[in-house]
Amino acid sequence: xxxxxxxxxxxGLAWFACYLTTGKHIAFYWSFGTVLLLLAVTAPLALAxxxxxxxxxxxxxxxxxxxxxxxxxxxxxxxxxxxxxxxxIALDQAIEWSLHQIRCPDWTEPIRTxxxxxxxxxxxxxxxxxxxxxxxLYGFALAVFTxxxxxxxxxxxxxxxxxxxxxxxQTETAEAYGMSAxxxxxxxLVPQMWIYALPGLGNLWMILIKATPLLFLLGVQDIVYWARxxxxxxTQAFDxxxxxxxxxxxxxxxxxxxxxxxxxxxxxxxxxxxxSRGQATMxxxxxxxxxx
Amino acid sequence: xxxxxxxxxALALLAGGALAQDVVRMGTEGAYPPYNFIxxxxxxxxxxxxxxxxxxxxxxxxxxxxxNDWDSIIPNLQSGNYDTIIAGMSITEERDKVIDFTQNYxxxxxxAYMALxxxxxxxxxxxxxxxxxxxxxxxAESGATLLEFATPDxxxxxxxxxxxxxxxxxxxYLAPIVAExxxxxxxxxxxxxxxxxxxxxxxxxxxxxxxxxxxxxxSMKDDGTLNELLIKWFGEGVATF
Amino acid sequence: xxxxxxxxxxxxxSVGIGERLLPRSDFTLCQQFVLIGSGLIWxxxxxxxxxFCGFFLAVALALARAARAPLWRKPAEWFVxxxxxxxxxxxxxxxxxxxxxxxxxxxxxxxxxxxxxxxTAWTTRAWxxxxxxLFLNTAAYSAEIFHGALRSVPxxDIEAAEAYGMTGxxxxRxxxxxxxxxxxxxxxxxxxIFLFHATTLVFFSGFPAWQQxxxxxxxxxxxxxxxxxxxxxxxxxxxxxxxxxLLLIAGFGLVGRRLNRHLPAAGRxxxxxxxxxxx
Numbered sequence: 001x002x003x004x005x006x007x008x009x010x011x012g013l014a015w016f017a018c019y020l021t022t023g024k025h026i027a028f029y030w031s032f033g034t035v036l037l038l039l040a041v042t043a044p045l046a047l048a049x050x051x052x053x054x055x056x057x058x059x060x061x062x063x064x065x066x067x068x069x070x071x072x073x074x075x076x077x078x079x080x081x082x083x084x085x086x087x088x089i090a091l092d093q094a095i096e097w098s099l100h101q102i103r104c105p106d107w108t109e110p111i112r113t114x115x116x117x118x119x120x121x122x123x124x125x126x127x128x129x130x131x132x133x134x135x136x137l138y139g140f141a142l143a144v145f146t147x148x149x150x151x152x153x154x155x156x157x158x159x160x161x162x163x164x165x166x167x168x169x170q171t172e173t174a175e176a177y178g179m180s181a182x183x184x185x186x187x188x189l190v191p192q193m194w195i196y197a198l199p200g201l202g203n204l205w206m207i208l209i210k211a212t213p214l215l216f217l218l219g220v221q222d223i224v225y226w227a228r229x230x231x232x233x234x235t236q237a238f239d240x241x242x243x244x245x246x247x248x249x250x251x252x253x254x255x256x257x258x259x260x261x262x263x264x265x266x267x268x269x270x271x272x273x274x275x276s277r278g279q280a281t282m283x284x285x286x287x288x289x290x291x292x
Numbered sequence: 293x294x295x296x297x298x299x300x301x302a303l304a305l306l307a308g309g310a311l312a313q314d315v316v317r318m319g320t321e322g323a324y325p326p327y328n329f330i331x332x333x334x335x336x337x338x339x340x341x342x343x344x345x346x347x348x349x350x351x352x353x354x355x356x357x358x359x360n361d362w363d364s365i366i367p368n369l370q371s372g373n374y375d376t377i378i379a380g381m382s383i384t385e386e387r388d389k390v391i392d393f394t395q396n397y398x399x400x401x402x403x404a405y406m407a408l409x410x411x412x413x414x415x416x417x418x419x420x421x422x423x424x425x426x427x428x429x430x431x432a433e434s435g436a437t438l439l440e441f442a443t444p445d446x447x448x449x450x451x452x453x454x455x456x457x458x459x460x461x462x463x464x465y466l467a468p469i470v471a472e473x474x475x476x477x478x479x480x481x482x483x484x485x486x487x488x489x490x491x492x493x494x495x496x497x498x499x500x501x502x503x504x505x506x507x508x509x510x511s512m513k514d515d516g517t518l519n520e521l522l523i524k525w526f527g528e529g530v531a532t533f
Numbered sequence: 534x535x536x537x538x539x540x541x542x543x544x545x546x547s548v549g550i551g552e553r554l555l556p557r558s559d560f561t562l563c564q565q566f567v568l569i570g571s572g573l574i575w576x577x578x579x580x581x582x583x584x585f586c587g588f589f590l591a592v593a594l595a596l597a598r599a600a601r602a603p604l605w606r607k608p609a610e611w612f613v614x615x616x617x618x619x620x621x622x623x624x625x626x627x628x629x630x631x632x633x634x635x636x637x638x639x640x641x642x643x644x645x646x647x648x649x650x651x652x653t654a655w656t657t658r659a660w661x662x663x664x665x666x667l668f669l670n671t672a673a674y675s676a677e678i679f680h681g682a683l684r685s686v687p688x689x690d691i692e693a694a695e696a697y698g699m700t701g702x703x704x705x706r707x708x709x710x711x712x713x714x715x716x717x718x719x720x721x722x723x724x725x726i727f728l729f730h731a732t733t734l735v736f737f738s739g740f741p742a743w744q745q746x747x748x749x750x751x752x753x754x755x756x757x758x759x760x761x762x763x764x765x766x767x768x769x770x771x772x773x774x775x776x777x778x779l780l781l782i783a784g785f786g787l788v789g790r791r792l793n794r795h796l797p798a799a800g801r802x803x804x805x806x807x808x809x810x811x812x
Contacts, residue, residue: 024332077775079730232445261618453633
């Protein structure tokens with residue numbers, strides 16, 4: 001990084017300046033971006049899954065309703081970590097298996113021999129010749145999908161509850177205006193439910209943040225992976241040998257998470273205030289009084 | 293227009309498929325110096341990196357490196373996320389049942405106990421080992437109390453802080469740690485020979501790839517470059533071919 | 534070997550009773566079910582004890598948070614912030630590192646180099662160290678739930694108690710506390726489920742497994758490693774946890790019904806699992 005960085009000669013502060021800017025540390029700093037990106041992509045996707053789940057759980061069509069209910073109940077009963085341990089491999093194989101059926105209809109060799117899973121080369125995702133970046137992106141996408149699926153089940157719970165919490169009088173009024181069921185859903189129920197869903201969704205966001213250290217289980221090189229890797233004792237085989245420093249690296253992660261959750265709390269409080277305006281809730285009433 | 297883009301993408305994918313035989317993805321752990329580790333530039337480095345690159349050159353293959361957790365390194369090979377395991381993996385009967393190995397590129401090397409004092413109780417004391425290694429299996433059968441950790445680093449830390457009486461691991465992994473500890477760590481007891489040396493792991497169906505690597509390893513054994521490499525990374529005392 | 538023999542040999546393996554060596558070859562489905570079920574003992578141990586001890590600390594913390602004196606309020610707020618604001622995974626790891634570092638220096642002075650790890654060794658064992666972390670963790674989350682419930686206790690209830698001449702401890706014991714508990718119960722049920730799920734992290738991060746005695750997930754990953762097939766052991770863990778979750782919901786439902794038994798039947802909230810997601 002710096003011109004004066006020769007691992008054999010630098011000492012003291014300069015040593016640290018050089019040590020903290022090695023390629024490995026830069027990768028560590030980028031991995032914070034990975035975590036933030038995961039959160040940014042997963043949150044809306046999980047919300048979409050949750051919305052679909054909640055709508056399915058309310059459906060009049062019985063099989064659809066059962067599907068929605070099972071989805072929310074099943075994922076809630078199983079610890080997320082257990083789910084992560086086998087789901088990603090399963091998902092990966094499912095994708096390749098489907099592609100295999102489409103692209104190689106006349107492939108004769110068996111896909112499964114013993115424990116081995118082998119599809120034709122055209123069905124490999126991503127193709128094995130693809131650059132490493134593509135593989136990492138694919139791994140990241142699988143992780144996002146898995147997180148979204150798990151947290152979508154939680155979100156479905158929250159949204160389902162929120163839809164039930166919208167005062168009946170509001171939907172009744174809409175019906176009296178002659179709106180169809182779909183119109184009531186689109187114009188009244190969905191816009192009005194957010195204030196009831198917000199406390200739950202806010203909590204869910206916090207849970208999601210605190211679940212990100214499990215990302216390394218899904219094969220993504222995240223901050224926990226790098227903290228372990230960098231903190232571990234380094235012998236003379238490395239440019240910057242040092243004893244076991246994992247405690248300090250993990251303390252840094254702790255501070256990162258504390259700051260991040262605190263910041264989230266503040267932002268959520270702001271949004272709640274914003275959404276409460278004009279609502280038939282206690283908070284909305286308080287805002288009205290304060291303004292009057 | 294959309295169709296045009298789509299078919300272009302499909303072509304690209306097919307082309308990728310055709311090339312697939314020539315690009316080999318090498319899976320490693322990246323946490324076991326000097327076998328394999330992530331260097332300060334953030335790249336895979338170590339004995340196996342240098343060996344692997346040389347083998348690929350001789351076998352005329354293009355190779356890329358992939359880092360995977362030790363725990364799931366075999367399932368991910370079988371699932372096709374990479375094509376070889378080159379991660380200091382000892383050839384054992386158990387593993388040979390589910391995957392195939394090339395001939396060994398490190399001769400059967402001793403495992404050793406390392407402790408803080410020479411009179412540590414390795415027969416009945418608490419012995420740390422990395423989870424799901426042949427060393428962990430050996431300790432479980434030996435009558436000592438097995439303490440398992442996810443990474444090799446943690447096993448060393450456990451001995452240093454008194455959690456375990458000794459650590460049992462590949463001697464080549466422990467040697468630099470003993471050498472640099474300034475007398476803090478010592479080897480205890482006899483070395484134990486485990487496994488059939490270290491080889492590359494491949495899927496059982498990849499016989500052609502295995503043959504190519506086998507031949508490359510043989511040629512490195514024949515012209516003595518493998519021994520040079522072993523001495524370069526593991527020091528003078530290492531077992532050679 | 535029949536499945537019954539397997540049960541005899543490995544049913545209590547996770548607590549050190551029965552066959553010493555784990556199965557090493559020819560793995561059967563029965564072995565996987567038995568050993569993973571045996572590991573579940575640890576999950577239940579951690580969950581039940583942490584929940585039980587955490588309950589009392591949580592009530593104390595909730596009261597401290599509601600106190601006016603900053604001397605009480607501030608420490609409680611910080612405690613809750615630190616434990617709710619950071620991932621349990623990292624808490625486990627730090628706790629293990631700290632537990633292995635701190636006591637040893639103390640012991641060095643006291644006893645000398647010969648028997649240096651005897652007296653503090655137990656704190657780094659999962660059964661003590663991890664339990665301690667889980668206890669503090671659930672106390673922080675439950676304190677937040679109870680604090681919220683405490684603030685929602687109807688003003689009228691307190692006024693009525695005062696009219697009866699109840700003050701201080703009596704009022705708390707007979708009015709405030711039961712009402713708080715009743716209001717907090719659905720969310721607390723949810724916290725209990727989360728806590729039991731969190732116990733799977735114990736052997737996965739930080740704390741080492743001692744003599745191959747581990748929790749359900751530890752044995753599942755043992756089998757996944759030996760059979761090279763993750764698609765059997767992990768779903769077995771999932772299956773056990775679905776059962777455990779159902780049991781928890783039923784158990785907490787019974788308590789919830791008892792807490793609400795004085796209310797008229799129609800107004801009584803039908804106890805439905807409606808998570809408030811306070812974790």
